[in-house]
Amino acid sequence: MTKILVVGEHDGKQLNPSVAKVLNCVSGFQAEQTDVLLMFAEPVQQIIQAAADIEGVSRVLTVKAPEFENPLGASVVALLSAMVDEYSHVLVANTTYGKDFMPRLAALKGVTQISDLMRVESPYIFDRPTYAGNAIVTIEAPSDQLLCATVRCASYSAVGKSAQPAPVEPLEVSVEFPTHTRFIERQAGSSDRPDLSSSKTVVSGGRGVGSSENFKVIYNFADIIGAAVGASRAAVDAGYVPNEMQVGQTGKIIAPDLYFAVGISGAIQHLAGIKDAGTIVAINKDEEAPIFDIADLGLVGDLFTVLPLLEEEIKK
Ligand SMILES: Cc1cc2nc3c(=O)[nH]c(=O)nc-3n(C[C@H](O)[C@H](O)[C@H](O)COP(=O)(O)OP(=O)(O)OC[C@H]3O[C@@H](n4cnc5c(N)ncnc54)[C@H](O)[C@@H]3O)c2cc1C
DSSP, rough: OOOEEOOBBOOSBBOTHHHHHEEEEEEEGGGEEEEEEEESSOOHHHHHHHHTTTTTTOEEEEOGGGGGGSSOHHHHHHHHHHGGGSSSSSEEEEEEHHHHHHHHHEEEEHEEOOOOOOEEEEETEEEEEEETTTTEEEEETTTTSEEEEEEEEGGOOOOOOOOOOOEEEEEOOOOOOOOOOOOOOOOOOOOOOTTTTOOOOOOOOGGOOOOOTHHHHHHHHHHTTEEEEEEEEHHHHHHOOOOGGSSSTSSSSOOEEEEEEOOOOOOOOHTTSTOSSEEEEEEEETTTTTHHHOOOOEEOOOOOHHHHHHHHHHOO
């Protein structure tokens, strides 16, 4: 019997949009039951309702414990390992949160973790990217053990709302939480701009931008078109922008409808992060830059000339 547990991420205010994308992936499993697990220090009705409204959810399970005020991988796994034995699959989005705890769970249960599911052929046969997204491999997982997997959200759109909300069941689970790992503080970049992972439009700057001061041209242009701002690893490594803005194999994997690559050459590790983007626009002064091979629209020119011209046209 295919019985799936989806671990639902939230920030204490809202359900993460990735949960509805994981449910889209789950629809390919033809599962008999799909539960969404939400962990809280204090349950938040709005989050529970949002999960119950997602199409394909059989039950929303809630667990309350002080440890989930700031959930750490070690605490999440302590809970999961106490409750997953009745499930055939445990799935989570390939966000930082999911990638943090899923390998721990797999190790504790003595099973293999499967990363970045991007197509489901059957409950144990999947496609996933390899070689920085340059090849897609079809894999078969053992069907006689728990399957722990992360879902490549950029490959899935969110499922819609269910006509009938799923029932909500608070769970009483007795768990001994670990004390060797504890939460100290959270340091997060704050920005009024749209979220890079989920924005429909993204403007990324690369080494060609030249400095953190020059990055103002990228921010200005992004603000005019209401876009999130990303960057190449070279721009991050040079200290132009913080690490959380990196797009690519070792950064964020995104799927905006419209992506601007400005002063970015188009290395495969960068392209791995924008494989599922809709329209890619490249602005580069080198007409031989590899980014033009994959761009839908290319502008050969100096970004400091081209961006102000584009802004003028857009403002008109
Ligand atoms: C294991 C591994 C993982 C990696 N992960 C990532 C990753 O996640 N993300 C990532 O991005 N990279 C990653 N990289 C690095 C990657 O290989 C490239 O080095 C990097 O993407 C290059 O960044 P860039 O295009 O900004 O810089 P460059 O390759 O230096 O390109 C700069 C571009 O700007 C253009 N330019 C310069 N001045 C101007 C101007 N005034 N106007 C217009 N264009 C201009 C140039 O013509 C050039 O094409 C990884 C590498 C490795 C080995």
